[in-house]
Amino acid sequence: MIEATYIDHMGSDLSVVNAARVSFGKKREALGTVTTNGVIKTVLHDTDTRLIRYLAKHRHMSPFGHAFASFHIKAPVFVARQLVKHKFLRWNEISRRYVSDKPEFYSPKVWRGKSADKKQGSDGVVDVGDWGDTNWACLMAYNDLLEKGVAPEQARMVLPQSTMTEWYWSGSLDAFSDMCNLRCKSDTQAETREVANQIDRKMMQLFPISWSALTEDESFDTRVLVKG
Secondary structure, three states: OOEEEEEEEEOOHHHHHHHHHHHHOOOOOOOEEEEEOOEEEEEOOHHHHHHHHHHHHOOOOHHHHHOEEEEEEEEEHHHHHHHOOOOOOEEEEOOOOOOOOOOOEOOOOOEEEEOOOOOOOEEEEEOOOOOHHHHHHHHHHHHHHHHOOOOHHHHHHHOOOOEEEEEEEEEEHHHHHHHHHHHOOOOOOHHHHHHHHHHHHHHHHHOHHHHHHHOOOOOOHHHHHHHO
8 A cells, every 4th residue: 555654744834934024033923723633723814824825926935945744655666766856855765775574565456558649657447467476476586585695685676666665755845845746746657646645635734824825736636636
């Protein structure tokens, strides 16, 4: 199962407001807080809400760098290798140089067909029959190498792209919004989009005003689900 588990966060929408207002030697206090689904949310003045939207609209991004979140991601290797490209997010991943326990493999519910009109992407469903023997063969080869004394750092080369990996992923509001603005779109690979959608939903809970301002792309699957 692909999972993006919330770990921790620092700051709130008010952090963004005060990071911007400090330029003028100003500081705001919140009107109060409300708790929704166990998440404490800051209630802002209308002028502060408008300020956040102005900052996002005109790409004044530095104030959004003062609020952070951390997630524990579990996904197949081929998803991780797409998401690691987002360089402004901090990344610490499990290493099979040190871990030699039984690997877990990702198994899709359906196999998607190759898109007929694009170099990448997918379309429709393809019946591939029983393909589980492929992962099993790789696992047997991996275990055989370990039993023969081969170092885990080298034995891992026979494991497939479907091998599940885990990593801690931390970053600021602006860094995560850049990732979600790209990876939540409908033309993103479905498995990668699943990670981004989970993060998108949690960030909307934690920083509702800032996140809404930073991610107003109506093509997001999560936005469609909320509206529907």
